[in-house]
Amino acid sequence: MRKKIVAGNWKMNSNLTDGTKLFQQVSDYCNHLPSNQLTVIIAPPFTHLHPFSNIKNSGISLAAQNCSAEPNGAYTGEVSASIVFSSGAKYVVIGHSERRKYFGETNELLKKKIDLALIAGLHPIYYCGELLEERKQNK
Secondary structure, three states: OOOEEEEEEOOOOOOHHHHHHHHHHHHHHHOOOOOOOEEEEEEOOHHHHHHHHOOOOOOEEEEEOOOOOOOOOOOOOOOOHHHHHHOOOOEEEEOOHHHHHHHOOOHHHHHHHHHHHHHHOOEEEEOOOOOHHHHHOOO
16 A cells, blocks of 8 residues: 655744644644554745754654755855755655746746755655646636
8 A cells, every 4th residue: 555645835834933833733643643654744934944853753754845946056045955955854845836826937947946856865746736727717
């Protein structure tokens, strides 16, 4: 039987204090689940990744909500895949519909992100779903 994955994207919600409380609640719940059948992944804000990675025996894997399409350099505000990996995350969300819509991310750009994520040792979670408007228009 394939191992199931449950992933939750926290988006731009929760400060570190509130996020830590929520993380602990999710962790307490996950500790009662069969880890050999289920992988639980959360994608909190970037600022939460390193602190959460230091919480031992949580039963939760961490994902970044994004990574840069550049390996490093003078890109203020960007976070490279290697920095994401060094923060303790094992996964990275790439291609979310909101990033495509609000930031104009293209398939070509997303391919660069996937390549860099893999080089850094991350597992990409690639979103290929459509926006609600697109679904309603059968696009």
